[in-house]
Amino acid sequence: MSLDRRHFLSSTAAASTLLAAPAIHAASKTKQYRTALIGTGWWGMNILREALAAGQTKVVALCDVDSDRLEIAAEEVQDICGDQPRTYGDFRELFEKESVEIAIIATPDHWHALNALAAIEAGAHLFIEKPTGHTIGESQAILRASRDAGRTVQVGLHRRLGPHHVSGMKFLKEGHAGDIGRVQMYVHSRGGKEEPTKNSPPPENLNWEMYCGPAPLRPFNRRIHPGGFRHYLDFANGTLGDWGVHWLDQMLWWSGQQSPRSVYSTGGRYVQGEPVLNATEQTSDAPDCQIATYQFESFDAVWEHRKFGGAGPEKSSVGCYFYGSKGTFHMGWRDGWTFYPDDSNQSVVHQDSQLQEPDGHNLKLLWADFLQAIESGKRPAADIEIGHQATTLSLLGMLSLKLGRSVEWDASRERIIDDDEANALLVRDYRAPWIYPKISS
Amino acid sequence: MNVSNDYRCLPVLVFLLGAINLPLMAEDWNRWRGPNGTGMSNETQWTSHWAEAGPPIAWTAEVGIGFSSCVIQGNQMLTIGHANQTDTVVCLDVKDGHSIWKFDYPAPLDDRDFEGGPTSTPTIDDGSVYVLSRVGELYRLDLASGALQWKTPVAEDAQVRLPGWGCSAAPLIAGDRVVLNLGESGVVVDKQDGTLIWKSNDKESGYATPVLIHGPDQTTAVFASSRAYIGVDFDSGKQLWRERWLTSFGCNAADPIVHDGKMFLSSGYNRGAALFEFVDGQPKEVWKNKEMQNQLHSSMLYDGHLYGIDGNMEYEPRLRCMDWSTGNVIWSIDDLHPGGLAMAGGRLLVLTDTGELVIAPATPQGFKELTRGRVLEGKCWTSPVLSGGRVYCRSVAGQVACIDLRQ
16 A cells, blocks of 8 residues: 555554454453464455454464465464464365364455355354455355355455544434535545566465466466555456445445446556556556446445546545535545535534554454454444445446446346346356356355 | 883874774765665764754755665765656765756656655766666666766576566675676676676565675675575675575565674564574574564664664664674664664764654663754655765655755
8 A cells, every 4th residue: 555654653542542442242252263364465464463462363274375475474473472373375275174263364356255155164254355256246155155154254344443434424324414415435546657567487485376266377477466466357356346345335334235226437547558468578457547436316426546646636545525415524544534514604524533553444443343243143344245235336347347338237136237248247257177156046 | 000001002002092083084975885884984073963943954956756875975976766757866966966967767666565766776886886777777877977888687688587676776896796686696797898797596586785795715795585695605606505584575675784703684574683603604593583673774783782773664663772692672762763774973863754863872871862853854764874974865755955964
């Protein structure tokens, strides 16, 4: 994340006291969940650190296709808590050999479904990163399988519990911004043309074949791993499939989980240039700018991202505007939320964010909520259905972009109306021997 | 003790003390980590005090985005910056900051997870300037005019891949050779024309600048690879030893510190530090801990103590003093927010990550600020440099401030 993390550090000391996890039922405090992490990169380890900090985690296994990462992660786990997790390069072997009660899934998107389904089959509860699928069908499969198996699934939408998000939603739902007719979600950054980078043989510590897994096997490139997969559509869905899921979820939360009737997206790589992929070199291929318009019953929601131009005259480069009959409400990230009344005689209302730094998240709250949900059997704050809906909207945007036309969405059937070509894009071909998940009905 | 006996030794003592305390004027800082490769200047004739109004900023200049540090020879100061798909080597006059020459070469900003721009520091040697771009091209320029003498796509010539964030090591000149941290354990070219002398395996390098260990029979070059620090025979490039050293992003960026038959290594990302003793030419661990994690900046060894930045730069790093022989932390300053660190004449110069310059004696007794003042705005992650009593500080956005601390 290249957005300025440092800027808001001064507020973290105060925030940390407010973020103390809610007390979990005293009797169950001793319960230690046998936990496995699949995908031991930057974000996966952020989640695992929070899990360990909550005090009810015994790390039994780690899995990654990068053996260096795996070794480093295992060493850190031992440094933190003394657990000596067993390490695996293949999640199937992990679930075969280990008894796992909680699986954390933080692999690139194209692996989420197969990892999640294997974990559910092994009887584990899931903490899974968003998006919940690389295609809509994968996300549906996780939703159905977890419901059938009665497993708790928390999706990594920590903004569902972030204190300023909670108070901002209350403000909106109490009507202080009036009737909302339009929601604008956005992330903007700076950048220019992307020159191709030379391919190279994968590093000896990386099982590249397994990294690609169900996705096409493309030449290895240092831009992809570590940390670059989001910009490659074989493995992820660009900015809309990343940031977009968070902000779409904020919009859905405010709307009471409504569904759009139609989705239309445009975009491209107008500044970064046409994607390159050949035997010697490649670029990323995710759009450098995109607009996706979601038409709901009583409002429009518009996603927009740009990887060039910067924030411009805007105060913030990321967030969500709710335009209402009483003014404009901005739900931000580190900048908290701000309401600008349309009557200039009224004063601006603002609330600061309360985040865990340096990465600006609220994973501590999300993990505590996850444990409570497992113990109570109630749905967690960012339940799989919530994650699935936000993921679906982001993927419908990508689908419309690929088709170059709008799609009509039948939310009850989760199908695109009268459009076989579009419905074909709800799933993808998997590379053998991997088999696309069956959606139980 | 008998005074009359001591009397005879006095002239010798006076001579020795004089030699040690001889004030050092204007020492050129011709390369990354200075002429001795220690990161420390010997200059003592500069002041740590300034008026209430703030540090005496002689001039400022815009050099473009980047992390390249400054090098100084005579009246010339050089660094590299980026704008509009172009890296520019700038040569400024140390007196007033006016531009003496500029040299442009095409380069992507390459702002992967950071602001991008050049990350290596130029090297001045024998009237020439050597510049290694992030995409692994080596340029030699005429120091006086900035004219291109030759360039070579050295990574391509050597058929070695680039590390994830591109080349960031400074070129090291040794005799008639240019030593580069490229490939698994280095690439060496002829400094006259850039022709390849030897190369290493096609594996990722790390980001630290090579260091030479001169032995009685053999010179060893130490390279930070993405997964290890590797010692090679400087003549042939043959690997002599390897110390496995993993970090999350293959980010071995701190230069090894070699002293008294021992070697100190340190990296961030929960790797930590270790001291090794060379036994029969192989490094043998003396101590190892996680108390000094140099993510980007190399520590400095002064008077038996290491001074360095511990922790990942985005996670509130600490300034620390550590005992060289034991690895024990002597002191740790948690709220300084260091962005870069230098030392001159036994005093530490800390550039905070928001652009304040802080000066304090380098002593295990503690970190006692002599003075502090704002010299730059915005994020600063480049080590300041002191040469000729002037301190050169640089922000990521590309402002260079020259603070005149001459006495």
